[in-house]
Amino acid sequence: MKIIGRVESEAITDVRCDVCNESTRLENGNLQYETLEAHWGYGSAHDGKRYEAHLCERCFFNTLAYLKQARRTLHLFDGDPRSPEGDLGLVTRNDLFRDGG
Numbered sequence: 001m002k003i004i005g006r007v008e009s010e011a012i013t014d015v016r017c018d019v020c021n022e023s024t025r026l027e028n029g030n031l032q033y034e035t036l037e038a039h040w041g042y043g044s045a046h047d048g049k050r051y052e053a054h055l056c057e058r059c060f061f062n063t064l065a066y067l068k069q070a071r072r073t074l075h076l077f078d079g080d081p082r083s084p085e086g087d088l089g090l091v092t093r094n095d096l097f098r099d100g101g
Contacts, residue, residue, distance in 0.1 A: 017056035019063075024056050034060045064088060 015024045015033045024033035036053045040046035055063060068088050092100070 015054050017059050018053045019055060019059040022056055024054070032057055036060075036063070 012031070015031050016022065017024060017033065024031050026032050033054050033056055036051075036055060038046075038049075038051040040049050071088065
């Protein structure tokens with residue numbers, strides 16, 4: 001037997017970028033954003049603080065470019081040929097459905 005009734009629930013209708021304040025909603029209605037998170041633990045200078053920033057694609061890659069430049073600057077005079085280059089934080093490519101493919 002089906003019992004039909006109204007159910008009210010909250011849902012995410014939009015996510016705005018915390019940097020540029022633009023909507024992350026695409027023309028097809030999907031939301032396209034990434035989250036930068038930190039949860040500092042016992043003993044750190046920021047013990048107990050939790051951060052969560054939502055970034056649009058443009059601001060995410062601008063932030064990543066800034067981090068890459070900071071890494072290059074920190075290792076500028078290392079002289080180590082193995083100093084970090086390449087894709088900072090990149091875990092996989094062409095994994096559109098998060099299935100490892």
